[in-house]
Amino acid sequence: MTANSTAYKAPGTSGAGGTSTRPLRRRPAPSARRSGWTPWLYLLPALVLLGGLLVYPIYQLGLISFLEYTQAQVSGGEPTTFQGFGNYATLFGDSQFWQVLLATVVFAAACVLATLLVGCALAVLLTRIRAVPRLVLMLAALGAWATPAITGSTVWMFLFDPDFGPVNRVLGLGDFSWTYGRYSAFALVLLEVLWCSFPFVMVTVYAGIRAIPTEVLEAAALDGASQWRIWRSVMAPMLRPILVVVTIQSIIWDFKVFTQIYVMTAGGGIAGQNLVLNVYAYQKAFASSQYSLGSAIGVVMLVILLAVTLVYLRLVRRQGEEL
Numbered sequence: 001m002t003a004n005s006t007a008y009k010a011p012g013t014s015g016a017g018g019t020s021t022r023p024l025r026r027r028p029a030p031s032a033r034r035s036g037w038t039p040w041l042y043l044l045p046a047l048v049l050l051g052g053l054l055v056y057p058i059y060q061l062g063l064i065s066f067l068e069y070t071q072a073q074v075s076g077g078e079p080t081t082f083q084g085f086g087n088y089a090t091l092f093g094d095s096q097f098w099q100v101l102l103a104t105v106v107f108a109a110a111c112v113l114a115t116l117l118v119g120c121a122l123a124v125l126l127t128r129i130r131a132v133p134r135l136v137l138m139l140a141a142l143g144a145w146a147t148p149a150i151t152g153s154t155v156w157m158f159l160f161d162p163d164f165g166p167v168n169r170v171l172g173l174g175d176f177s178w179t180y181g182r183y184s185a186f187a188l189v190l191l192e193v194l195w196c197s198f199p200f201v202m203v204t205v206y207a208g209i210r211a212i213p214t215e216v217l218e219a220a221a222l223d224g225a226s227q228w229r230i231w232r233s234v235m236a237p238m239l240r241p242i243l244v245v246v247t248i249q250s251i252i253w254d255f256k257v258f259t260q261i262y263v264m265t266a267g268g269g270i271a272g273q274n275l276v277l278n279v280y281a282y283q284k285a286f287a288s289s290q291y292s293l294g295s296a297i298g299v300v301m302l303v304i305l306l307a308v309t310l311v312y313l314r315l316v317r318r319q320g321e322e323l
Helices: 030-065 086-092 095-126 131-146 149-159 166-171 182-210 214-222 227-238 240-255 259-264 277-287 291-322
Strands: none
Touching: 030 291, 086 291, 095 131, 095 182, 095 227, 095 240, 095 277, 131 182, 149 182, 149 259, 182 240, 182 259, 214 227, 227 240, 240 291, 259 277, 277 291
16 A cells, blocks of 8 residues: 555544544433323323214214115114215215305304404403493303303394394384394394304403503504504504414304204204204204215314314414414
8 A cells, every 4th residue: 555545444433543423322311211201191181081082983973974874774774884985975966065065154254254353343342441341241241152052042032033022123123034034044143153152252352452562552552543553553463363263263163053053043944044064964864864974964074174273273383483
């Protein structure tokens, strides 16, 4: 070997002694490895409970949607047969399903929009009134929020009853029946849903407004901004994470409305003119004993709500990264 030749160095060695230059990777201590499992141990009871309450019913719902499951199979008279996507093909080929889906989307959107407008307006009002009126409004809102849906629906049916209700007398509508027409029935149910839903938005947005520094609002007022401009340009951007949360939750709640529609329109209105997906699934599964079609409708609703939830989680994550 000549003097100019380069000495061979083994990978990871340096110098004549062949000393390794790679950084040594230390194994985590046993206590550190054990502490990594500690959060999961605390979450285990909740995960088991959620698995029993959610995972298994969802599995059964999806399974039944792929089977022929009618009253004959429930009573054991005929064996269940695998239908594959046949129930979904029947469902998607039914024009009534698409009409009900469209009505559900429009009705839910109207409920969400009305709930957000009323809830945010009352939240701003709470910041402008004195302590006693604020307390009265909060108690009245929480009372509406705590009222069971079936009780609230029954009370609203009495208020708008064509024979004994006080609303028709005050408005001079005589024996006008709110539940006879399609749009008037939907409007009546929307008012009841709004009545029991706006307190959540009001309380949540009010808490967010109280967390905004008063110096920011005072500076905007000194600059000559109107109340609407302060809300649109100052408060709304700072309340965006809260508004996203209440919007997504309102969409989920209003999309799966059942009790109000079922009670106030007597199961979906005349000839099914006020059906929404939840009531439509109930009618298919229990009124018509077509449990497979009812399960297929439930799966479709689950997929739609999961898509909304994923959008919600993505928005929350994006806002967390911006913050």
